[in-house]
Amino acid sequence: MKKVILAAALLASTAGMAQRFEENRSKFEQLGTLLPTPNTYRTASGAPGHDYWQQRADYDMQIELNDEKQQITGTETITYFNNSPDELGYLWLQLEQNIFDKNSTANLTKTSAMEEKVSMYQLGFMTLEQFDGGYKIKYVKDKAGNALKYTVNGTMMRIDLPHALKSKGSFSFSIAWSYNIHDHNKLAGAPGNGRMGYEYFAKDNNYLYEIAQFFPRMAVYDDVYGWQHKQFLGNGEFTLPFGNYKASITVPADHILGATGVLQNPNEVLTATQISRLQKAKTAKTPVVIVTQEEAEANEKDKSTTKKTWKFAAQNVRDFAFATSRKFIWDAMQITQDGKPVMCMSYYPKEGNPLWGKYSTQAVAHTIRTYSKRTVSYPYPVAISVHGPVGGMEYPMICFNGGRPEADGTYSEQTKYGLISVIIHEVGHNFFPMIINSDERQWTWMDEGLNTFCQYLAEQEWQREYPSRRGEAYKIVPYMSMEQNKLEPIMTNSEQVSQLGNNAYAKPSTALNILRETILGRDLFDYAFKQYATRWAFKSPQPADFFRTMEDASGVDLDWFWRGWFYGTEPVDIALEDVKAFNADTQNPEKENPISKAQANEQKTISQIRNEKDIQKTLVDENPELKDFYNSYDRYAVTPQSKSRYEQYQASLSDEEKKLLASGENFYSLKLKNNGGLVMPVILKLDFEDGTNEIVRIPAEIWRMNNKEVSKVIHTSKKVVQFTLDPFQETADIDTDNNAFPSKAAPTRFQLFKQQNRRPANPMQEAQQIQGGQPSNR
Template identity: 65%
Template sequence: MRNLLTGLALFGLFAGPVVAQAQDNTDKSKFKQLQQELPTPNTYRTASGAPGHEYWQQRADYNIKVELDDKNQSIKGSENITYTNNSPDVLSYLWVQLDQNIFEPNSASNLTKTGQLNDKMSTQAVEYMTREKFDGGFKIDAVKDRSGKPLKHTINNTMMRIDLPTPLKPKQSVSFNIDWHHNINDQKALGGRSGYEYFPEDGNYLYEMAQWFPRMAVYDDVNGWQHKQFLGSGEFALPFGDYKVSITVPADHVVGATGELQNASQVLSSTHQKRWADAAKSDKPVVIVSQEEATKAEKNPTSAKKTWVFAAKNVRDFAWASSRKFIWDAMNVNVGGKNVLAMSYYPKEANPLWGQYSTEAVAHTLKVYSKHTIDYPYPVAISVHGPVGGMEYPMLSFNGYRPEADGTYSDRTKYGLISVIIHEVGHNFFPMIINSDERQWTWMDEGLNTFMQYLAEQEWERNYPSRRGEPANIVEYMKSAKNTQVPIMTNSESVLQFGNNAYGKPATALNVLRETVMGRELFDYAFKEYSNRWAFKHPMPADFFRTMEDASGVDLDWFWRGWFYTTDHTDVSIDDVKWYTVDSQNPEFVNAQLREQQNKAPKTLSEQRNLKDIPKTRLDNRPELKDFYNSYDPLATTAADQQRYQSFLKSLTPAEKKALDSGLNFYEVSFKNLGGLVMPLIVRMEFEDGSEEVVNIPAEIWRYNNEDITKVFITEKPVANFELDPYLQTADTELSNNFFPRRLAPSRFDIYKQQQREQQNPMQRERSANRNGNKNNSGQ
């Protein structure tokens, strides 16, 4: 609205743009390059972000035999590891991860847990604090060389050093054996990334087994040995290799695992083998082990045993699940011309939800992720339902969410299930294939994977209720207290607000890059390039940052610095708008405008009251007191005014005359960066006739001054109002200052009568209503 903006005359604007004064301290500039923060490129990792011509990585191949004790909830195993030294270094010892050791009562993980007592404590809390200590952790029975001779070894919490009698030279391999056993944790009671669930209704167990065997640590060109202790948050850095795993379980158990089943004819009936073969040709889920068959097995457990043998090539880990409760279904997915078997294992308690959605969600994930990264390279992809809410391993993931006992479920449960399956199956790409260092950089797998999860969710269903990915969803975290935040580039075990920091914020950052900073075409190409460069390798943050810039031609150092190295947030304010029009100097037009403004000017309170309280002035009563000035109109156009105007027109050049006749509007808009994070400016101008225009301005507009800038907008039509970030693209934490003139943001308060919490989900309410309706109809 014109009367809410400042009206001034301007003709000298055409002389050239005005540049805001640069900040004095360029060292603090948000656009300072990341040279000091990133490692120096070398022959292993190049300045472009690609692996160098001398890049190397180690290899670990496993042959494992393990037996499940279903009576005592424990496992016992032996493994042979062949470790190949592809580095240029001589190794005198090897490091092995013992992640189960976090369950030892005196582990660093347990000893460093914090807590507090309240005046009132629940019985469950007291029971948890006083329960008998779980006898967890690896019991290492033997560490021997290939000939059976004991190897000296030292256990340091969750790490074990094996001292080699002869140093391992470059290009050499060494084989050794480890015998071990450990108890399996009750996942519902103790938590953890694996464990068992007990079903008292039928007296059976369901096992999800991960971090269940001693595993080689990573030795690389960046860290040497990655042997940071496992405290529970930072996940796992592991080398690639081939696995052969023999799993002995009760004969009525169904086993799902990383890799391909090698002895189907020995562990599956002919009926199940046929269904399995049919599933491999079907584009819809085929039931291999039915709910009826699983329920029958629950009621008649056997003491006999079977050994399932699986083989997996070029994987970084191995996980498995076992239960007589398992229903099993599968379908074929064609990815890049290659057939992949998508499968699900779940107990009857998970139906009907799992039978309808699980395997379809697996297939969908493979399709979408392959489109944006690399074609899924493995032969199978599995979703298992059990006590673990969500955890990932090569070809196999553990996923939570189950319906109510009556088979109904809320929309939150439904979408929670689909989302967790997409997320955990998606981890096959990040970090199981694009194998980042999870122990150090959680965001490189969780953040990138959460971003891809968002893309896959949006391809599952229009307006899918994605929890993370949209910039608006991260606002509350971004504006939270600084002492509750740390930069994304923080070690995994030291991250505060883990879900927001390592999942939500990096996922949002990538979405902002894709939609607002780079555009989909440039982003998608660069992201796919990163995935292809580092598939089956060990990328670091610098490799990702550099590749995204190298493949797109976009300088993103300012973006990485702001989003990943600081806790700044987006809060940009439109502080002021000045409206300029070109003064035509036509006296008739100028005087008419001034008269209109004068007539529209509001009367003061005194003027309004005087009209009532002073019916006639002295001059009204004595007209003879009037003189020249009482009839003089300063806004009337005179002959002298016209002469001056015509003389002015003759003095103009053609370009100046064109500018004078343009009728354009000039708006000087002042922006203030209150949150510290420099971001592009997306400005919507709504014109007085109701039309609008959106202008996208790159973040580099802040390069001379990171805090205060002005920008001139030239329009043919007068602007009614300006709005920043109209599509909520930048995670701006304060929308009230995004408007000029300011708008009141409506809020509401609810008037309610306190009620008990709704106990039924919508599906149950509908069923109850239908039952009641049928009863009423039958009584009529």
């Protein structure tokens, strides 16, 4: 029977060990088959392979905007270059405007509910059926003018080729189309609305247009997915090939227009004064106003009945967008980035001042400088920020941004920093994904997450203690503290993410900041991150290319980090369960015996303490004859024998052993528990008895053999009075109550108040009222 019991115990022990091994392996095993197999297109180092290829599409467009009907009409000639090794029997194009068709997949599948109180966002979505949206395709023809067969499938269109397009061949065709521009504010809740549209200003009866996704665009064909023709449902943005663009855009003659690329006919569309001001902007240290507010206001009143055509050209870009209005104020300032001139510009209505005139172009220039330092040198000659109805959206060389002061010209702190941040973010998108051309339809985090991380770094260089919304580890804690069934991994398709802001922006940017500050250190991280940007500039990376490059260039195995942060949803919650203090016993009776005696006195129980008072006399006290040797024996007394034993012990020690005993080192055994599941480095602050402190950093690999619970011995020359985990809030630990030993309660202040109106959220406005300031004349 004993053998059976022993065998069962051994089996149970082995099973337990196997389970722990499996659990540990899942945290630290290599990503392996989770990543695609390296090949000659994409290497194991994360770099493009020697057979890497990508397609190209050139565009020649003639566009006209109807300011009376809010309509776009256009024709375009696309020349598509097949650089793949494959023959192509058909081509796929993207028709994103079709998302505004009332029968679009995005519209039909968007969930909604009717309540007693309905927000404007919900109403805008539910009234989409009243808007005549989507493309009206007039024709699709080949270079000779012959009609090409095409099939429209939602937001995608397939063109059947008369002959297979061979490898290294090209094919030219043209498309004529039109569509109605939507009122951005009226369709507030419609899928895809946040990326373009017009704003109507009733006060002066004028329109401001931010136009994008306005022409049929080539879909991507690559070595990973073949044709990337997933439907546009609103979240997953745009995946596009690079190419060269020419665009002629006809608008009312009094409009000011900004677009992707370089203006080709300034003498035809600008006044001599405006051209002179632009020339001055090339050497200016601060933005030069090209079109003043007074000139813009004059355009608002005296509307032109004639038209002008603005011509632009852009080289090696993946998209094209423009903005136009007679309301535009325009300022510019040229900077030199790595020896190349970059004209930084802003277009905005008077409703954007004074914020826009003060901050926009400066923020554009700041972004170009800071991002170029960390990624690749900005390659384009222009960078533009436009203010209109779109809260924040990016295109090559131009972006659309929100952020508007009050009607009296005052603004809150939130509005100010929100404006600067959104401009940095959207201009930053020139790098991710406009240059490092990731697949946004599949992986939102690859452009939004990386860009938000760089945005955070740029914000911190704007001013000290800039109130960044994302980036710091502690700011992701509320999201990571949520119930697991409400979270998705970062590695989730863009259209299946329920909390896109947290999942694709905040969490990956936070992860990268932790990787930079806590895992790799700034030097290793910055080198590897710049290597990734350099390798994949004007190419199309996948997640594995990023993961592999960061490891390859840093020389650090980070599979555990990608697995936990990008493939998992577990939070960080490391607890400091217990600390035991140890000191070396010198065996010197003159030193150790008094210590032992003091400890014994300190360890008296409550009964012993009370008995000293309540029991006046014991039996032995009343009967001294009951005493013997042990009643007078002092176990802590120093005797000649104990001294002799100590001298013999000392004689047996080496010089090194004597030195160690004499040092008086303190040894602390720490018990650490991983409650959250996500393994991370252990950062400890040791506060010493003398008022000094020390930081101890232990790599995450401490959990590799047991990711549930570990112990660690730390020795110090000084006595520690307080241990604190994650003292700088750098690991996103969701529960800091278990991070200290001895535990300490963090005081929280409470406020007494009477029910009354709250203080205005706009201190500038309040100060202006106190000082008798006059509201701005807008």
